[in-house]
Amino acid sequence: MYQIGELAKRLGLSQATLRFYEREGIIAPAERADNGYRYYNSLHERQLRFVLRGKQAGLSNSDMREMVHLKAHAEESTCREVKDIVDLKLAKVKEKLAELQAFERSLSDLSAACCGSDELATHCAILEALDEFVD
């Protein structure tokens, strides 16, 4: 059993973050001593690592709140529910990826068009490309 500072150090998180996750229902509430201090054991740490792995995979706090719940109630939950969270997120990631790839191309094109020198910007190809060419 150790205090929040110890757990924070082990996981590389701030104490505030741990309290935040607890408030948000992402992790189970810690046990409390009579003085109100939170106390943790290896199961708490394990659950936190579970959450951190999910976040590393791109899952959000609310995704992980659900995941933790499903894991804690695995007897009444299905693979489908678990996979749905992942697949939904995967679809969103792919959408964002497409958007960012479009950005990358646009920006590359703009960048390639401009000399980037100390020339006056009066004829800058980037400004021209973004501006309207009224014929």
Place this chain on the structure above:
Amino acid sequence: MYQIGELAKRLGLSQATLRFYEREGIIAPAERADNGYRYYNSLHERQLRFVLRGKQAGLSNSDMREMVHLKAHAEESTCREVKDIVDLKLAKVKEKLAELQAFERSLSDLSAACCGSDELATHCAILEALDEFVD
């Protein structure tokens, strides 16, 4: 000369967004009639389209505020200044892209591991993958 509702309609933006851009200094303030109403002409519209193209390319509001300024003061600005904005954003986009690609892979792997059926989640491969395997 037309009012804000007309301009909003032409650009597919809300009136609130136009006022917001003005407040943020992204676009030049509209001319005002004696009653306080904003009035716009084709130059305003052109500047707005300039901003919208930049945003379509992934540039932020503050990027476009700078761009608009550089364009308005092109005589005292350089191509370098313009290109720097684009290149900085491009670098950030590439970073985010790498992060999202990592997410995509992680999520795909998780998804592929799970049957996604009505099976109880007690042995779900996703939950297992996120959980710690204590040997």
Place this chain on the structure above:
DNA sequence: TTAAACCCTAAAGCAATGTTTAAGGTCAAG
């Protein structure tokens, strides 16, 4: 007993990009 190093809470703040709400003038038509 006091100082350092722990811990607690509620609430506000930040980042970015708008949207929504509340309260209220203006204008043209009937």
Place this chain on the structure above:
DNA sequence: CTTGACCTTAAACATTGCTTTAGGGTTTAA
């Protein structure tokens, strides 16, 4: 002169994921 469609502002709200602040207990060692 009233109605409906315009327009105005300031300020609050929404989203996500924390961080920071303010104010205050607890514990331990010197």
